[in-house]
Amino acid sequence: MRIEQLGEGTPEIAVVAAIHGDEPCGVRAVERLLAESPAAERPVKFVVANEKALERDVRYVDEDLNRAFPGDADADTHERRLADALAREVRDCTTLSLHSTQSYAEPFALVDTIDAVARSVCPYLPVSVVVETEAESDGRLIEYPHVVEAECGLQHSEEAAENAYDLICGFLTATGALADDAEPVAGDDCESVDVYRLGSPVPKTEADDYEVLAENFERVTEGEAFAAADGEELVAAESFYPVLMSAYGYENVFGYRAERIGVLES
Numbered sequence: 001m002r003i004e005q006l007g008e009g010t011p012e013i014a015v016v017a018a019i020h021g022d023e024p025c026g027v028r029a030v031e032r033l034l035a036e037s038p039a040a041e042r043p044v045k046f047v048v049a050n051e052k053a054l055e056r057d058v059r060y061v062d063e064d065l066n067r068a069f070p071g072d073a074d075a076d077t078h079e080r081r082l083a084d085a086l087a088r089e090v091r092d093c094t095t096l097s098l099h100s101t102q103s104y105a106e107p108f109a110l111v112d113t114i115d116a117v118a119r120s121v122c123p124y125l126p127v128s129v130v131v132e133t134e135a136e137s138d139g140r141l142i143e144y145p146h147v148v149e150a151e152c153g154l155q156h157s158e159e160a161a162e163n164a165y166d167l168i169c170g171f172l173t174a175t176g177a178l179a180d181d182a183e184p185v186a187g188d189d190c191e192s193v194d195v196y197r198l199g200s201p202v203p204k205t206e207a208d209d210y211e212v213l214a215e216n217f218e219r220v221t222e223g224e225a226f227a228a229a230d231g232e233e234l235v236a237a238e239s240f241y242p243v244l245m246s247a248y249g250y251e252n253v254f255g256y257r258a259e260r261i262g263v264l265e266s
């Protein structure tokens with residue numbers, strides 16, 4: 001785990017990159033920001049979490065770090081020990097954790113529940129969607145208070161690194177670490193943010209070829225085929241919004257069903 005700091009004092013704000021080693025966008029954005037070294041109004045801690053997995057360009061070494069919290073300093077696996085260390089590192093911080101996906105190119109935010117932190121941070125982020133993950137938060141960093149996760153875009157893409165940088169700038173402006181006029185947030189001028197609540201995962205049956213037929217955040221209606229395994233279509237028993245759905249992004253699930261629950265006004 002690599003830790004850097006911008007500004008003087010004990011940070012109450014943290015940015016975490018590379019929870020997953022094959023999602024380098026956050027690290028690139030952190031390095032870009034540190035190289036620019038903007039004047040910080042409040043100190044900020046930057047954490048590159050899973051350096052071992054990052055070096056090998058793999059999601060994890062022993063197990064998924066984002067299912068290993070709270071972790072254990074004496075655990076047998078690298079990620080379980082790392083989860084313990086990372087949780088301690090960000091314990092007293094309002095934290096942004098950067099990810100990327102195989103499912104969706106646009107950036108969006110994830111929070112455990114829409115609380116005061118989510119309400120104050122999300123409107124500053126270049127996103128038009130925030131997803132509540134409470135039902136599926138077990139073992140994830142997002143389960144901790146004051147943590148906002150961001151999906152920056154497609155894994156290994158240039159755009160995801162650009163989006164990650166804009167997300168960090170928006171987050172640091174929201175938390176008062178960067179002056180409001182220091183770095184304008186790029187992306188669309190979002191006046192409101194749609195809120196979705198994550199529901200049940202969509203399991204994959206054993207197959208060689210997987211296909212997702214639906215678009216993420218676009219409503220799938222009852223009776224519609226939304227995915228296929230070896231050509232066998234999966235049909236929606238009831239309508240839902242697909243979230244984080246991709247053919248090969250996860251080992252055991254296509255992604256998640258979600259419902260649209262409202263709008264967050266900025």
Ligand SMILES: [Zn+2]
Pocket residue numbers: 019020023098099100
């Ligand atoms: Zn990730």
